[in-house]
Amino acid sequence: MKLEASARQTAQAVPNRIESWAKVTGQALYADDIEWPNMAYGCLVRSPQAHARILGVDLAAARSMPGVLAAIEGPGSSAPYGIMPSNQDEHALAVDKVTYLGEPVAAIAAESFRQAYAAARAVRVEYEALSPVLKAGAPEKSLPQVREESETGNLHKAVDLEFGDVATGLQTASYRREDRLFYQGNNHVALEPHAVTAFWQPNGQIVVQSATQVPHYVQRSLAKALGVPEHLVRVMVPTLGGGFGGKSELFPHEVAAALLSRRCGRPVRITLSREDVFYTHRGRHPVAMKVETGFDAESRIQAMSFESVLDGGAYGSYGIASTYYTGALQPTTYRMGAYRFHGERWYTTKPPCGPKRGHGTTQPRALLEVHMDRVARDLGLDPIELRRKNLQPAYSVTVNQLDITTSGLAACLDAVERMSSWKERRGRLPYGQGLGFACSSYLSGAGLPIYWNPLPHSGVRIAVNRDGGVHVACGLTDIGQGANTVLAVLAAKALGVCLERVQLTTQDTATTPVDLGSYSSRVTMMAGNALLAAAQHMLSLLTEAAAHHWEVPAEAVARDGEDFCVDGGGQRAGWTEVVRWAEAELGPLAASGGYTPAPPRGRHKGSGVGPSPAYSFSACVAEVAVDDLDGRVQVKRLYVAHDPGTPLNPQSVEGQIRGGAVMGLGEALMEAQAFNPDGRHRGPHLLGYRIPTILDVPEIEVAVVGEPDPNGPMGAKEAGQGPLNPVIPAVLNAVREAIGVDLSETPLTPDRVLRALERRRREEAR
Amino acid sequence: MMPLRPLAVVTPRGEEELLRSLAVEGAVPLGGGSDLIPGLSWELASGDALVSLAGVPALRRTDALADGSVCLGAAVTLAEVARHPLILGAYPALADAARAVGSWELRAQGTIGGNVCLATRCRFRNQPPLWRDALQTCYQSGGDVCHAAPASRTCVAILSGDTVPALAALGAQLEIWGHAARRLPIEDFYSGDGAHHISLAKGELLAAIHLPADPPTAAFRKWRARESIDFPEANAAVSAVWREGAWRAPRVFVSAVGPAPVRVVAAEALLDGADWSEDLLRAAGELARKAVHPYDNGQLNVAGRQIAVRGLVARALGDLQNARRERGL
Amino acid sequence: MPESVLRLIVNGRPQQLVAADEMTLLEVVRDRLHLHGTKDGCAAGSCGSCTLWVDGVPRLACVTLAKTVQDCEIVTIEGLAGWWGKQHAADAAELHPLQAAFAEQGAVQCGFCTPGMVMGGAALLRDTPSPSRAQIQEALSGHLCRCTGYEQIIRAVQAAGRRMLDEA
The missing domain is CATH 3.10.20.30 (Beta-grasp domain)
Structure with a gap:
């Protein structure tokens, strides 16, 4: 059977993915699939120590091994870099000391991967071991300092925000409660491990094909690390096998591949093993949190104080942003009189943490929603009713100065309440079964870029050719979420042409206008708006050309399908014909558009984290059964509602909701980037770090709610990250409902549940 | 990925050639390879010559013998065990255990012999080479320390084959080929030392598994983190014979809590001929919990693993009761 | 060596x-x-x-x-469509029904697990033309997908199975 050729569909019938055919036939090329002529293979030499001074690196043995082309070590090889402008603390290859097990120390290039690997194993590095630093928030003087960039000791960054008078709000509250939660860190586990090919060409240009979500930032950082002008670095992204935040900055293997290529004059491929991915990490921070909230007599939030302590790992990465994010979005769901946030991020000798789907908002949301459930219990209120009393309304400004436009939050609450038969069933299930609720919200793109600049966040260039084809160039990166499809479909819709006319060039820094990257759920919002601007420009060129040709005013020109016509005038011309008229008049046709979000309302320090052109909203009810004998939390069903504004590609939106929910389920039940007391990862492989299999996933009922957002392209908001957030606290709340035990740590593995039940059994026996 | 070191693959076609190949220094039997190959790439296992069992027809047969017993060749895949009519008919607990191993593909590749001989696992050893590079060599790697149990004089790595307790509960015997063929009950096959966990001399091979005629009713239960792929964090199998209105000759085995399966004699004594009330089954489970002493070298927490044993045994015993009721006894 | x-x-x-x-x-x-x-x-x-x-x-x-x-x-x-074509004396350019169903049902996101999933699912459909949900889950129990949440993959196998029966 033939695949329903997506190219033949009209723009109205949205295909799931314009590139599905390549992915189902094995034709799609990922970073490790592309064979360059004369390519060499690289392998990183990593530290077996979690924290140690480097006394010496001996590359001699490795250099003499068969097939070895180049061997390099840290000192003098590259300049420091980092994703945050104020945190340039990383070297591609460690200089002087190593600060996590797995940190790259040297790199080898050889004729084959086998030879590179064997040589890397032969490199001898002499270390002087230092004490590992494993705990965040432990200002013990005796512990060695991990990074010189620390504020004091191993404190990387402390931030404070206060809006309104929290002390008074708490003091005068008619009811107040404090809760704590430790949220375990976890990894993205994109199925595709990172891979790169870099070629330092003899002409000085450096061409890089890398599995990254952010080619623009990789280009910038790589140029800095290599000490070359940015225009000499070209970053291209092949088909990307998932990101989830784990491929959102420059990594050592990317720098090392370029350095090795310069040494051996050949393209160099470095592909990470699954183990390497767990060391490269940048996953969700482990966070210890405390929240205290005071309510008035009507059960409305009078004041909230939130504290988070993040275990950052060995480098800054996105950490400063992550820290602010743990305090940023509590007020987007709940209106409150006053709000205070204190956050700290600490350096430890573990792989660096960074952004993962829900960046920094997932952990506090888990505690906040568990807290709201406990408040409801104390106050004798239905948990959903308590939320309803406190919802932040649409078209409002939050206590921390965030502008909310559309909000489907109330509709999300209604939807999951209805789908789960909440009113009929909650509180009436037998022991061992429970329903739990939670809601959340997320950004549709960060309001500010990572480094300050006044330039567009996203740019699109549209060329229309005399063959009638439409070429759209944009720096956006399709990480598997369907960004290319959204761009193509929007282009077809905006220009009023069949999808088959549209060709894309994306994820290439040399041939496309900059898009900042696939992070913060920004692509549909920002590339979409840039596309609409460019398309409008192009349409006006074509409309004017038709108007000139027909000698009518431009306003008289209308569209009928792809055709241009004059209402009531009888003139009519096909798309390609009008394109040719325009090219004859104007020369080759090109139009561009950019998008920059409105500046944030807040002017305080830290106000750059949290603002967004629009917020998505989500809610979840989890239905669980907890087995008393084996401790298993079986999630029997999830009900998830999400407000993505206008879903531009309904099938993709559903896919994001389901995928996000299941990733949340994994975080709630099994995933842990955890370490032994000596700093060793508990299991840097897929048996030691477990993600849900097809047998661990319940049926999920999905509802899409909401209305077109005025800031979104054709009304769209995000769907890629938001739906993950409510799942974790919904499961936690359901488990509490099922067994009556409050668990204060994630994930809810069966051993943890069994121990909690055993503790209670012993307490009851006493 | 981490490439394998150079080695030879030998594929003998007959029994004599097989035994000759295995007698060579550095020869290692290769069943399905689903555990051995990653073990080699992580430098957990070593071998100069992998001797494939796949080409020896005698090792791939499932035969019903004249005395009513069944002989399973060591190279029969777990998928075949799980769906074979002879096994489903008389030894359903073994089919359950085989189906609990790994995933669909791993069962299509992995063999019953490989599962019985499966290398023991430990969270402080079953890690990639870099992870272990700066760690003192442990007993299993030829060193003299145990990272999981510093006070232990031997390796405490975990026996992780799911079919082991099921076969033990069924009273299976192992047929060993070597200088002289021998047979032994499966529970005598495991030494209790995780570093040399099975009693096979150089050149010897587990060739077949004999399942008894008129087997007892048996049941198998597994506890792990996920519903698929994962090795057991604890497993259990029980069997008994329903005779004259009561369960007789119960056998209770717990495994994946140490280097060898644990036979819970106290529970067997409690259960033999008694009225199997819910409380009694719980009590038997509690005896099993007390009888095992896992170390913190699995994926899940050690206290949880021990507590889970109670439920596994109680549930498996409950499965026997259900099987009896289904048969109208 | x-x-x-x-x-x-x-x-x-x-x-x-x-x-x-x-x-x-x-x-x-x-x-x-x-x-x-x-x-x-x-x-x-x-x-x-x-x-x-x-x-x-x-x-x-x-x-x-x-x-x-x-x-x-x-x-x-890369050879699945050809294998399918040979079985059904069909045009070599045609996809295996499961490949088409993956694309149509939204079972493809990043696509990295897709080849393995399709090979596993196609073997199931060859042996079990109308698999139950549980059979699909068992057959694909060793295939991790991080993007979809699996439901669309189950739907794709079911849809392909139905189509294969209809056309048989």
């Missing part, structure tokens, strides 16, 4: 190459035969991304030594 002449029939074509005995089938398929559709997600048999068929049985190429499948027939994702 022992090397052998390896003889395989890959996607219907006889292949002969000299390979070291320690080469995995995944290395042979990807690096020597340049069939990059078969993916390497963990190299330890824990993710299912490298699933292909050996004599019709779905196998994990990363934990299979190539020499142990000497003279076997290998089908990779």
Whole structure:
């Protein structure tokens, strides 16, 4: 059977993915699939120590091994870099000391991967071991300092925000409660491990094909690390096998591949093993949190104080942003009189943490929603009713100065309440079964870029050719979420042409206008708006050309399908014909558009984290059964509602909701980037770090709610990250409902549940 | 990925050639390879010559013998065990255990012999080479320390084959080929030392598994983190014979809590001929919990693993009761 | 370093190459035969991304030594449509119904697990034309997907099964 050729569909019938055919036939090329002529293979030499001074690196043995082309070590090889402008603390290859097990120390290039690997194993590095630093928030003087960039000791960054008078709000509250939660860190586990090919060409240009979500930032950082002008670095992204935040900055293997290529004059491929991915990490921070909230007599939030302590790992990465994010979005769901946030991020000798789907908002949301459930219990209120009393309304400004436009939050609450038969069933299930609720919200793109600049966040260039084809160039990166499809479909819709006319060039820094990257759920919002601007420009060129040709005013020109016509005038011309008229008049046709979000309302320090052109909203009810004998939390069903504004590609939106929910389920039940007391990862492989299999996933009922957002392209908001957030606290709340035990740590593995039940059994026996 | 070191693959076609190949220094039997190959790439296992069992027809047969017993060749895949009519008919607990191993593909590749001989696992050893590079060599790697149990004089790595307790509960015997063929009950096959966990001399091979005629009713239960792929964090199998209105000759085995399966004699004594009330089954489970002493070298927490044993045994015993009721006894 | 002449029939074509005995089938398929559709997600048999068929049985190429499948027939994702076409005397350009169903049902996101999933699912459908939800889950229980949440994959297998029955 033939695949329903997506190219033949009209723009109205949205295909799931314009590139599905390549992915189902094995034709799609990922970073490790592309064979360059004369390519060499690289392998990183990593530290077996979690924290140690480097006394010496001996590359001699490795250099003499068969097939070895180049061997390099840290000192003098590259300049420091980092994703945050104020945190340039990383070297591609460690200089002087190593600060996590797995940190790259040297790199080898050889004729084959086998030879590179064997040589890397032969490199001898002499270390002087230092004490590992494993705990965040432990200002013990005796512990060695991990990074010189620390504020004091191993404190990387402390931030404070206060809006309104929290002390008074708490003091005068008619009811107040404090809760704590430790949220375990976890990894993205994109199925595709990172891979790169870099070629330092003899002409000085450096061409890089890398599995990254952010080619623009990789280009910038790589140029800095290599000490070359940015225009000499070209970053291209092949088909990307998932990101989830784990491929959102420059990594050592990317720098090392370029350095090795310069040494051996050949393209160099470095592909990470699954183990390497767990060391490269940048996953969700482990966070210890405390929240205290005071309510008035009507059960409305009078004041909230939130504290988070993040275990950052060995480098800054996105950490400063992550820290602010743990305090940023509590007020987007709940209106409150006053709000205070204190956050700290600490350096430890573990792989660096960074952004993962829900960046920094997932952990506090888990505690906040568990807290709201406990408040409801104390106050004798239905948990959903308590939320309803406190919802932040649409078209409002939050206590921390965030502008909310559309909000489907109330509709999300209604939807999951209805789908789960909440009113009929909650509180009436037998022991061992429970329903739990939670809601959340997320950004549709960060309001500010990572480094300050006044330039567009996203740019699109549209060329229309005399063959009638439409070429759209944009720096956006399709990480598997369907960004290319959204761009193509929007282009077809905006220009009023069949999808088959549209060709894309994306994820290439040399041939496309900059898009900042696939992070913060920004692509549909920002590339979409840039596309609409460019398309409008192009349409006006074509409309004017038709108007000139027909000698009518431009306003008289209308569209009928792809055709241009004059209402009531009888003139009519096909798309390609009008394109040719325009090219004859104007020369080759090109139009561009950019998008920059409105500046944030807040002017305080830290106000750059949290603002967004629009917020998505989500809610979840989890239905669980907890087995008393084996401790298993079986999630029997999830009900998830999400407000993505206008879903531009309904099938993709559903896919994001389901995928996000299941990733949340994994975080709630099994995933842990955890370490032994000596700093060793508990299991840097897929048996030691477990993600849900097809047998661990319940049926999920999905509802899409909401209305077109005025800031979104054709009304769209995000769907890629938001739906993950409510799942974790919904499961936690359901488990509490099922067994009556409050668990204060994630994930809810069966051993943890069994121990909690055993503790209670012993307490009851006493 | 981490490439394998150079080695030879030998594929003998007959029994004599097989035994000759295995007698060579550095020869290692290769069943399905689903555990051995990653073990080699992580430098957990070593071998100069992998001797494939796949080409020896005698090792791939499932035969019903004249005395009513069944002989399973060591190279029969777990998928075949799980769906074979002879096994489903008389030894359903073994089919359950085989189906609990790994995933669909791993069962299509992995063999019953490989599962019985499966290398023991430990969270402080079953890690990639870099992870272990700066760690003192442990007993299993030829060193003299145990990272999981510093006070232990031997390796405490975990026996992780799911079919082991099921076969033990069924009273299976192992047929060993070597200088002289021998047979032994499966529970005598495991030494209790995780570093040399099975009693096979150089050149010897587990060739077949004999399942008894008129087997007892048996049941198998597994506890792990996920519903698929994962090795057991604890497993259990029980069997008994329903005779004259009561369960007789119960056998209770717990495994994946140490280097060898644990036979819970106290529970067997409690259960033999008694009225199997819910409380009694719980009590038997509690005896099993007390009888095992896992170390913190699995994926899940050690206290949880021990507590889970109670439920596994109680549930498996409950499965026997259900099987009896289904048969109208 | 022992090397052998390896003889395989890959996607219907006889292949002969000299390979070291320690080469995995995944290395042979990807690096020597340049069939990059078969993916390497963990190299330890824990993710299912490298699933292909050996004599019709779905196998994990990363934990299979190539020499142990000497003279076997290998089908990779690149050859599935051809295999299907041969079974049904159909046009070589046609996709296996499961490939089409994956695209149509939204079972493809990043696509990295897709080749392995499709090879596993297609083997199930060959042996079990109308699989239950539980059978689909069991057959795909060794295949990790991080994007979809699996439901669309189950739907794709069901849809393909229905279509295959309708057209049979």
